Amino acid sequence: MADVAQASPPRLAPRSSGSHETRFAQAILAPAAVIVFVVMILPIFANIYISFQSIPWGGEWSFAGFDNFVVLANEPLLYIGLRNTLVWIVVVTTGTIVLSFLTAALLNSGIKGQQFIIFLLLVPWVLPIPVSAVGWSWIYNGDFGILNYFLADVLGIESAYGWAWTGHPDTAFTSVMVTEIWRKFPFYTIITLAAMQTIPKTLYEAAEMDGAGPVARFFHVTLPGLKPVFVIVILLNLIWTFQAFPMIYLLTSGGPLNSSQVMGTLIYYLSFNSLKFDLAAAMGTVTIGLLLIITVIYIQFQKIMARQK
Amino acid sequence: MIHSALRYGGLCVILFFSLFPVYWIISFSVRETSELLKYPPTFFPQTITFDAFVTLFEFIDMTGYIWNTVLVSLAATAITIIVSTMGGYALARRKFAGRDAVGLMMLSSQMIPTILLVVPLSLIMQFVGLLDSHVGLVFALVGITIPVGTWMMKGFIETVPIELEEAAVLDGCEAWEVPVRVVLPLIMPGIVTVGMYTFILAWGEFVFSLTLLRSEEMRTLPSALAVNFGRTSVDYEVLMPMAVTYMAPALLIMSLFQRQLTRSIAEGALKG
Numbered sequence: 001m002a003d004v005a006q007a008s009p010p011r012l013a014p015r016s017s018g019s020h021e022t023r024f025a026q027a028i029l030a031p032a033a034v035i036v037f038v039v040m041i042l043p044i045f046a047n048i049y050i051s052f053q054s055i056p057w058g059g060e061w062s063f064a065g066f067d068n069f070v071v072l073a074n075e076p077l078l079y080i081g082l083r084n085t086l087v088w089i090v091v092v093t094t095g096t097i098v099l100s101f102l103t104a105a106l107l108n109s110g111i112k113g114q115q116f117i118i119f120l121l122l123v124p125w126v127l128p129i130p131v132s133a134v135g136w137s138w139i140y141n142g143d144f145g146i147l148n149y150f151l152a153d154v155l156g157i158e159s160a161y162g163w164a165w166t167g168h169p170d171t172a173f174t175s176v177m178v179t180e181i182w183r184k185f186p187f188y189t190i191i192t193l194a195a196m197q198t199i200p201k202t203l204y205e206a207a208e209m210d211g212a213g214p215v216a217r218f219f220h221v222t223l224p225g226l227k228p229v230f231v232i233v234i235l236l237n238l239i240w241t242f243q244a245f246p247m248i249y250l251l252t253s254g255g256p257l258n259s260s261q262v263m264g265t266l267i268y269y270l271s272f273n274s275l276k277f278d279l280a281a282a283m284g285t286v287t288i289g290l291l292l293i294i295t296v297i298y299i300q301f302q303k304i305m306a307r308q309k
Numbered sequence: 310m311i312h313s314a315l316r317y318g319g320l321c322v323i324l325f326f327s328l329f330p331v332y333w334i335i336s337f338s339v340r341e342t343s344e345l346l347k348y349p350p351t352f353f354p355q356t357i358t359f360d361a362f363v364t365l366f367e368f369i370d371m372t373g374y375i376w377n378t379v380l381v382s383l384a385a386t387a388i389t390i391i392v393s394t395m396g397g398y399a400l401a402r403r404k405f406a407g408r409d410a411v412g413l414m415m416l417s418s419q420m421i422p423t424i425l426l427v428v429p430l431s432l433i434m435q436f437v438g439l440l441d442s443h444v445g446l447v448f449a450l451v452g453i454t455i456p457v458g459t460w461m462m463k464g465f466i467e468t469v470p471i472e473l474e475e476a477a478v479l480d481g482c483e484a485w486e487v488p489v490r491v492v493l494p495l496i497m498p499g500i501v502t503v504g505m506y507t508f509i510l511a512w513g514e515f516v517f518s519l520t521l522l523r524s525e526e527m528r529t530l531p532s533a534l535a536v537n538f539g540r541t542s543v544d545y546e547v548l549m550p551m552a553v554t555y556m557a558p559a560l561l562i563m564s565l566f567q568r569q570l571t572r573s574i575a576e577g578a579l580k581g
Binding site: 020021022024025026028029031032033035036037038039040041042043044046047050099102103106107109111115117118119120121122123124126127128129130131132133134135136137138139143144145146149153182186187190191193194239240242243245246249250253264267268271272277280281284287288291294295 | 316317319320323324326327328329330331333334337345346347348349350392393395396398399400402403405406407408411414415417418420421422423424425426427428429430432433448449451452453455456459484485509512513515516519520530531534535538539543545548549552555556559560563564567568570571574575576
């Protein structure tokens, strides 16, 4: 996305752009603008509006001031959600960066059949999330799962017998994070690989002539060349953290004992299970606030990166 | 650089991690019922049978789910292609009031997580009477796919030399004719890429299908799978063949358009 934002300005038709031309351009852009506004932008403002309303079940809406936010502030679930979201950001981001970097480095080392391996790697990313959830839940299954068979019978870890990975508060959230890293790292592998391939070969040759070994070349040529892509990967992970909802909802439903609740699952449960749409909207407004903070950081980073170029 | 055996060995481990869950679903969809709940599980099925698929289509309205999903995904793809091509042309070729604002809106909409939209969107849909309808779901889906589609189309259109359009104008083409007669034939590969990506996205979309559809006869595959998965007694005999049926079209399209897909990701046009 970042690359799109920085794309060079398009060349414009040097013919006179009269009001007729302008109206034509606005007319053909209008459907896209209206749909995106109604589906993506309007609901955000509607959400903020709802979060200041009181919506009793079956009753009339009324202005509630900050009441919903006061209720949330006294709600331990909010802090579980915030803490888990932070843990998710750190673990999933680190996991995808390490794994995608490692994979890209292996792919970039003159391997045969690169295209075919990339195709195979992309499968988890293309797989619909409910399908992945079904597959992983069967692997994690306490009584019949192959993970416990491997841990208990092959490696001899007795305590793994019957351990329900997604059903135990100690391991539920970690299990979902592993699955999410599994799903996301192929996407970042391709970005990282593309960045690696833009590092000029002459830089490596020059470093080699200066007597730099493979390790030195890695630290002095590869890593600095990849700095921009690492920043992009971290920021994309930050922004898309709140997309964590589907996998968590399917694998653990935020449980057990709320151990894997994040902001997304809390919004879902407050609205569609507890039918407290006002509180759910307030939770949404808090999330919007977090997103805005991340956006500001993102824009600042883009400015710094642009200056470095 | 790295020792060759180590390189291939490392990639094999990563590929195993990536593909094992996929293999595991497929492998369990073709096992006999008696083999499902067997401990220890065997890596390969002892007998291969398609009975589970037959049972699935007999006792569950799979044809209905498939039809609903195909209908919704195709409609979303068609609308996205038309609307994105028009919007992409305007963004790529014309300068006018509001252009930058719309461009900014498209970009920033990519940051909004869908779960944030479902509470207000289901209230809005209820208000206009589109809750629990395919029209409502398609409308929500194209809200996600159009920003990406428009940016991709803008990029494709910018690669068409502007001189071709100027020549057409000199030849007496009307302004509205130029994009259709000159640009459209040249961006067909771009349209295919956008269509492919939109279809995969719409086919796999989960959050809107879960929250905007309510009744059984409206259900699409993702919500049907989630509903069966969420039951207290999870029945893997149903889930595994259902999951395989659901993932097959996405994988088929991906294998046909792998090159375009990889390039679009590398160019930063798609989301994770």
